[in-house]
Amino acid sequence: MKLSAAPCVEERQARQPEALLLALDVRAASADSFEQLRDAAVRLARTRLVYSERDDLISVLRCGTDSASNDFNDDNQHAYKNISVVVPLVSSSLRAVAALKLSQPHNSRFNFFDLLDVGGHYLTSAAAKRGRRHRLVLFTDGECMYHSLTDDDVQDFKSLCAHYAHNALRVDVIYHCSEPQQQRIAHLEHAFPDLSSLPVRDVIQHCGSTELAVFYIITTFTKGMLLSYQHASPLVDTPTAKIKRATAKFKGVLNLANTLKIPVKRYNHVQPAKHPPSSKISWNASLANRRPVPVHVETQRVASANDDAPLSEHSITHAFPYGPQLVPETNHVDSMAWHMRREKGLDVIGFVPAHSLSPNVFLNSVDVLVPMTGSEPSERLMRALVLALSAEKMGILARSVMFAKGGPPALAYMWPCVEVDRKSSTLKNCFLYIVDVPMKEDVRYLPFASLDDVYQNVDQSATDAMDRLISAANLDLDSTQHAMLDEEEEEEQDPPFWPTEQCNPNLAWFHMCIVHRAIDGEKGTDFPPLSQWQCNLMDPMQFIKQANRKEFDKSLEDLKKALPVRPAPKREKRSRPMLQAVTGDQAALQNYLPKDETVEQNAEDTQQQQSEEEQDEADEVDQAPHPHTLRSMDDAATQITELGVVDVSEEKPESDFANLVKNGQFRFASLSIMVVIRRLIRDASDEDKAMRCLKALRKAALAQNDPRLFNDFVVELVRRCDRDDSTGNRTRAFFRYVALHDQIQYTLDVIPAASQPKEPGSTAAHLNYMSYLQEISSRIKQLTRTEQKTEPSLSVVSSSARKD
Numbered sequence: 001m002k003l004s005a006a007p008c009v010e011e012r013q014a015r016q017p018e019a020l021l022l023a024l025d026v027r028a029a030s031a032d033s034f035e036q037l038r039d040a041a042v043r044l045a046r047t048r049l050v051y052s053e054r055d056d057l058i059s060v061l062r063c064g065t066d067s068a069s070n071d072f073n074d075d076n077q078h079a080y081k082n083i084s085v086v087v088p089l090v091s092s093s094l095r096a097v098a099a100l101k102l103s104q105p106h107n108s109r110f111n112f113f114d115l116l117d118v119g120g121h122y123l124t125s126a127a128a129k130r131g132r133r134h135r136l137v138l139f140t141d142g143e144c145m146y147h148s149l150t151d152d153d154v155q156d157f158k159s160l161c162a163h164y165a166h167n168a169l170r171v172d173v174i175y176h177c178s179e180p181q182q183q184r185i186a187h188l189e190h191a192f193p194d195l196s197s198l199p200v201r202d203v204i205q206h207c208g209s210t211e212l213a214v215f216y217i218i219t220t221f222t223k224g225m226l227l228s229y230q231h232a233s234p235l236v237d238t239p240t241a242k243i244k245r246a247t248a249k250f251k252g253v254l255n256l257a258n259t260l261k262i263p264v265k266r267y268n269h270v271q272p273a274k275h276p277p278s279s280k281i282s283w284n285a286s287l288a289n290r291r292p293v294p295v296h297v298e299t300q301r302v303a304s305a306n307d308d309a310p311l312s313e314h315s316i317t318h319a320f321p322y323g324p325q326l327v328p329e330t331n332h333v334d335s336m337a338w339h340m341r342r343e344k345g346l347d348v349i350g351f352v353p354a355h356s357l358s359p360n361v362f363l364n365s366v367d368v369l370v371p372m373t374g375s376e377p378s379e380r381l382m383r384a385l386v387l388a389l390s391a392e393k394m395g396i397l398a399r400s401v402m403f404a405k406g407g408p409p410a411l412a413y414m415w416p417c418v419e420v421d422r423k424s425s426t427l428k429n430c431f432l433y434i435v436d437v438p439m440k441e442d443v444r445y446l447p448f449a450s451l452d453d454v455y456q457n458v459d460q461s462a463t464d465a466m467d468r469l470i471s472a473a474n475l476d477l478d479s480t481q482h483a484m485l486d487e488e489e490e491e492e493q494d495p496p497f498w499p500t501e502q503c504n505p506n507l508a509w510f511h512m513c514i515v516h517r518a519i520d521g522e523k524g525t526d527f528p529p530l531s532q533w534q535c536n537l538m539d540p541m542q543f544i545k546q547a548n549r550k551e552f553d554k555s556l557e558d559l560k561k562a563l564p565v566r567p568a569p570k571r572e573k574r575s576r577p578m579l580q581a582v583t584g585d586q587a588a589l590q591n592y593l594p595k596d597e598t599v600e601q602n603a604e605d606t607q608q609q610q611s612e613e614e615q616d617e618a619d620e621v622d623q624a625p626h627p628h629t630l631r632s633m634d635d636a637a638t639q640i641t642e643l644g645v646v647d648v649s650e651e652k653p654e655s656d657f658a659n660l661v662k663n664g665q666f667r668f669a670s671l672s673i674m675v676v677i678r679r680l681i682r683d684a685s686d687e688d689k690a691m692r693c694l695k696a697l698r699k700a701a702l703a704q705n706d707p708r709l710f711n712d713f714v715v716e717l718v719r720r721c722d723r724d725d726s727t728g729n730r731t732r733a734f735f736r737y738v739a740l741h742d743q744i745q746y747t748l749d750v751i752p753a754a755s756q757p758k759e760p761g762s763t764a765a766h767l768n769y770m771s772y773l774q775e776i777s778s779r780i781k782q783l784t785r786t787e788q789k790t791e792p793s794l795s796v797v798s799s800s801a802r803k804d
Helices: 031-050 111-123 142-146 152-166 179-191 200-207 210-222 283-288 313-319 359-363 376-392 451-456 460-470 487-492 514-520 532-538 550-562 577-592 595-619 653-662 666-683 687-704 708-721 726-741 763-784 794-803
Strands: 018-024 056-062 083-086 099-102 133-141 169-176 225-227 259-263 297-303 327-333 345-353 366-369 394-401 409-421 426-436
Touching: 018 111, 111 133, 111 152, 111 169, 133 142, 142 169, 152 169, 152 210, 169 210, 179 210, 200 210, 376 394, 376 409, 653 666, 653 687, 666 687, 666 708, 666 726, 687 708, 687 726, 708 726, 708 763, 726 763
Parallel strands: 018 056, 018 133, 056 099, 133 169, 169 225
Antiparallel strands: 083 099, 259 297, 297 327, 345 394, 366 426, 394 409, 409 426
């Protein structure tokens, strides 16, 4: 095995998903060696963060200063007395959650073996078994290791590696070596090809020194890589054609001095050009520019240290956490991962902490919510809202009604974004990112807070910062650096460096420099501090001067008048709005019915609802709540997400549904089992169970002589089949499954009206409704025609309905 700085052949091939653990040894012979190792580890961590869909970056380990108990080994807390685990400020969604530290920097044993022993033990433990291969990468200094190892360490090292190989753990070592060491090793490989297979004493005789012999045996045994100043990064994994979600495909070894395309996290919709500011875009222009394009690549120009970099070495080292060997020169996104969107209505449920929502939510389509253009109060309210949320790190959970006519209400989450012009240090724009929350996400555990609660907890400095930004004042970022300088001295200072990079919106909302904090930990004593622009990228509120508070008070008052804020629930008596919210997506069927039928149905529902509420109030004094009624009806979260319907469980939905129908709660049981059917179809977890539930719902609707609710639900499923996303694909697959394993007339087909109404004037409405049901029945047959052998007619449906 010949050592080189280029990736081996195995790395250039398509990799399997793996659980990766990085270990960085801070004991180096010089500061330059440590910087090289740190930069290589950061580049590997940054690459794996980009590929977080495929890999599992467990941790970035570091040998450091503090001491405590060992959290890696729960069974034996004192197995490694000098090693502890410290959780830094890194998001758990990036799967980089720990930092390893050594208490005694001059320990009798070399750090290399401690890192190998602890990291390998953690990867081979039950906590790291996730059904994929495991890999441990150690970054160490060859010069320091060269003078620390003895011939007795060779046997210990081989025994550890053999034990980990038996447990399917791969160990890679990255050595930082000087040029003389690399030349000696290359000479030994050329002169003695079989030297690594000889005993230790024979290798010492050929090498002439014990240190060189031991170092040569360990490096050849691990098939490691030698890192030097001539190479930028030996560990950048090469994307291949097997990355199906990425449109950019590469083969061979990447040259980091050239343009490098890295696949970023994918979204459902992307925009072919950068969105204009909210004050310059119209609603018609945003609608015309919403066509999605299948491009999901981030283009980045990388400058190598051997090139003529446009920046000085000092600026490069202190401005970027990537290190002097990998400097982004320009960074632009080919296709923006969001599109403009304006809502017809937003009903604010509450304000939640920014980090409390599940990261899976942000895999959906990320849009930009802009205020109404041409209206100064609207833009002013948007700024007040964005800045208030930014100061308190809060997000909004709201009931969103789309602009599309007849669109169902949905649950949306919004978080703020403040754009600042880096060159002029002025406020550029304030807007909200908005993403639809899937109905399967349980948000009942979120701590809701009203706007008053958020505002009362705002510090004075944050309030002044918000008012400063509302007034569009300048960001005085350099006030601390140039406060005591004269005009002549200030002119001699280098101008502040503002990089032209745009962060991924899915990652930028965490308000942190991910690459730096993934390796830096909490204190950052061993690493250079964050520069001013990096701190500003993390939180612009920290760099705003003080101003008065009246402007912001008035903005918040206007904001509360414009947005109906619901305070946190008090867990009191339950009411009927939950059922209305659950059936909100069924209201679209009314557009297909005549007006007289719609008014008649609404009148009946209103009268029935009033009578039920009066009965509930009369029974509340004498009776306790029924065990099958909704819990926490006043909870603002459950009023919109359909998650309060828990009476029909996913474990045994058919028996729960039958019990509710037997107790006289057919309508409530139907709504509850509809939620279960939607989840089963959306998750594609158990199509047979979804088919049985739908069949039970149809049978109960026939027995109760109430087919309208079932027909509305079938119409909703047919509409989902017309969608082009994953929901449409899974719904069509469910239709095909039913056609193969059961008869459609007993499961999917709509129930025709039993008889013609006797009221005068309603004959036309009845005929229109029958015609509409026939169209839906034909559409169902068309969806299942490719899989179903025989087509049932409407007469068969009527006869089967009587049989059921």
